[in-house]
Amino acid sequence: MTVASKNSPPLASAVRVPGKLPHIPAMCGACSIRDLAVCAVLDDQELTRLASIAVTVTFADKQFILQEGDAAEALFNVTGGTVKLYKLMPDGRRMITGFLFPGDFLGLAHNDTYAYSAEASGAVRMCRFPRRRFESLLEEFPKLERRLLTDASNELAQAQDQMLLLGRKTAKEKIASFLIQLAERQHRRGGPENIVRLPMGRADIADYLGLTTETVSRTITQLKTAGAIRLQQGNIIQLTDGTDLTDIAEGS
Amino acid sequence: MTVASKNSPPLASAVRVPGKLPHIPAMCGACSIRDLAVCAVLDDQELTRLASIAVTVTFADKQFILQEGDAAEALFNVTGGTVKLYKLMPDGRRMITGFLFPGDFLGLAHNDTYAYSAEASGAVRMCRFPRRRFESLLEEFPKLERRLLTDASNELAQAQDQMLLLGRKTAKEKIASFLIQLAERQHRRGGPENIVRLPMGRADIADYLGLTTETVSRTITQLKTAGAIRLQQGNIIQLTDGTDLTDIAEGS
DNA sequence: CGATATCTTGAGGAATCTCAATACTAGTGG
DNA sequence: CCACTAGTATTGAGATTCCTCAAGATATCG
Numbered sequence: 012m013t014v015a016s017k018n019s020p021p022l023a024s025a026v027r028v029p030g031k032l033p034h035i036p037a038m039c040g041a042c043s044i045r046d047l048a049v050c051a052v053l054d055d056q057e058l059t060r061l062a063s064i065a066v067t068v069t070f071a072d073k074q075f076i077l078q079e080g081d082a083a084e085a086l087f088n089v090t091g092g093t094v095k096l097y098k099l100m101p102d103g104r105r106m107i108t109g110f111l112f113p114g115d116f117l118g119l120a121h122n123d124t125y126a127y128s129a130e131a132s133g134a135v136r137m138c139r140f141p142r143r144r145f146e147s148l149l150e151e152f153p154k155l156e157r158r159l160l161t162d163a164s165n166e167l168a169q170a171q172d173q174m175l176l177l178g179r180k181t182a183k184e185k186i187a188s189f190l191i192q193l194a195e196r197q198h199r200r201g202g203p204e205n206i207v208r209l210p211m212g213r214a215d216i217a218d219y220l221g222l223t224t225e226t227v228s229r230t231i232t233q234l235k236t237a238g239a240i241r242l243q244q245g246n247i248i249q250l251t252d253g254t255d256l257t258d259i260a261e262g263s
Numbered sequence: 264m265t266v267a268s269k270n271s272p273p274l275a276s277a278v279r280v281p282g283k284l285p286h287i288p289a290m291c292g293a294c295s296i297r298d299l300a301v302c303a304v305l306d307d308q309e310l311t312r313l314a315s316i317a318v319t320v321t322f323a324d325k326q327f328i329l330q331e332g333d334a335a336e337a338l339f340n341v342t343g344g345t346v347k348l349y350k351l352m353p354d355g356r357r358m359i360t361g362f363l364f365p366g367d368f369l370g371l372a373h374n375d376t377y378a379y380s381a382e383a384s385g386a387v388r389m390c391r392f393p394r395r396r397f398e399s400l401l402e403e404f405p406k407l408e409r410r411l412l413t414d415a416s417n418e419l420a421q422a423q424d425q426m427l428l429l430g431r432k433t434a435k436e437k438i439a440s441f442l443i444q445l446a447e448r449q450h451r452r453g454g455p456e457n458i459v460r461l462p463m464g465r466a467d468i469a470d471y472l473g474l475t476t477e478t479v480s481r482t483i484t485q486l487k488t489a490g491a492i493r494l495q496q497g498n499i500i501q502l503t504d505g506t507d508l509t510d511i512a513e514g515s
Numbered sequence: 516c517g518a519t520a521t522c523t524t525g526a527g528g529a530a531t532c533t534c535a536a537t538a539c540t541a542g543t544g545g
Numbered sequence: 546c547c548a549c550t551a552g553t554a555t556t557g558a559g560a561t562t563c564c565t566c567a568a569g570a571t572a573t574c575g
Contacts (some may be wrong), residue, residue: 177475221430
């Protein structure tokens with residue numbers, strides 16, 4: 012086997028790890044998150060074209076999907092599991108810039124390299140599109156490009172919310188905001204209202220909110236004691252009804 | 264005059280304030296930042312079309328350009344001066360999410376409302392495009408849409424850098440990163456290397472970096488004492504040659 | 516059921532914030 | 546041209562939030 016890549020586990024290692032998720036055909040007809048993803052804007056025929064360049068790939072927990080600085084050779088659509096995006100500093104400090112859930116898109120790169128790393132948080136399944144071919148599809152389907160622009164605008168707005176959170180909110184406000192954000196995203200995907208499943212550990216939450224694990228833990232305890240949330244088995248949190256958490260998140 | 268807007272000084276107040284900037288025709292042929300802006304991707308004929316829907320507007324220092332929650336009725340291109348984007352919390356805490364300089368684009372909105380406020384930081388001149396008409400031009404000129412997508416990707420990458428800064432960097436690293444970022448942007452616009460003009464006050468810098476004015480002030484003093492920068496007349500900072508600041512910014 | 520990782524809790528320390536005073540700067544009017 | 550004023554920046558001292566280090570509790574997985 013030729014070993015050429017200077018980075019750690021590259022995309023080659025991404026192919027068909029025996030995951031825990033049920034295998035579905037590359038064709039998107041039966042894709043459960045089809046209407047959440049960019050694919051939603053395409054009709055069946057167009058979708059077939061898109062499917063023809065797609066490969067289903069799976070990743071095991073903690074596997075690298077792509078790394079900051081890698082040549083941006085592919086784009087992805089999350090179809091199952093949770094992905095975390097992060098940046099590292101030379102001394103190891105880590106910042107998680109986002110979590111991706113089924114339906115989310117990954118891989119927009121302005122240069123020809125990725126600006127961040129992506130890692131599977133638990134078993135993950137994705138659709139993988141070679142960049143070149145995806146881009147020529149973009150030219151064919153303006154709808155698709157339009158959709159990407161809309162998505163990017165959305166992400167920008169989210170990013171600005173996150174900057175407000177990181178720069179101006181207290182630990183308590185950060186945790187409250189985070190829980191609400193997760194709850195909304197899961198609700199939008201058909202989950203129950205006011206119940207949040209945390210598919211990541213305290214350390215990941217800390218690195219996403221600019222805190223330490225200890226502070227995350229303490230603050231969650233604090234919210235529990237205050238009655239704003241209730242902890243359940245299996246990293247599940249129940250948000251107390253009413254606007255409690257929302258008020259906390261906004262600092263009122 | 265009918266008074267209908269529920270928000271403070273809306274776009275109506277944006278028209279032709281007697282600014283200090285020289286007036287230029289709405290036609291872009293002579294625009295000094297034409298090749299920095301989105302306009303760069305259009306040929307003369309296409310540019311004429313774009314120009315035909317553009318209006319030149321100017322804003323005085325501290326004037327509102329748009330406000331979070333306002334209906335997103337226009338898009339802008341900065342042609343002169345500095346614009347700050349920010350979000351507010353109910354209790355008045357403010358986070359500046361970005362500064363815009365000539366050539367920068369403003370107004371992408373995924374909903375039909377702006378996700379942030381924008382305010383002139385000193386005299387500002389902009390090209391203003393009505394949203395509807397701009398969007399139909401987008402459909403006509405895929406190049407333009409492509410360019411917006413590229414720009415948005417760029418901004419996303421920047422936003423992620425900023426999240427790393429806000430969540431994981433120390434005050435010293437934040438200031439160093441900020442100065443480098445500004446220096447690069449100004450250099451790219453033809454300014455001198457290693458000399459930064461700060462077109463904003465300490466309070467704005469603080470709200471951009473998630474600090475207080477006092478800490479910004481102290482930290483700048485500290486960098487000056489350490490010999491990494493030199494302060495000059497008129498809010499101008501000279502970056503000491505060598506990688507000094509870069510090292511500090513990365514925490515090494 | 517043991518081993519390992521993760522989470523929680525505690526105590527002390529450090530960075531940054533808050534409040535307050537002083538110094539500087541730029542614009543204004545005499 | 547200079548003193549005056551209002552805004553802005555700097556500096557200081559003490560308070561506070563969050564971090565660090567360390568131990569114990571809980572959960573997870575083979």
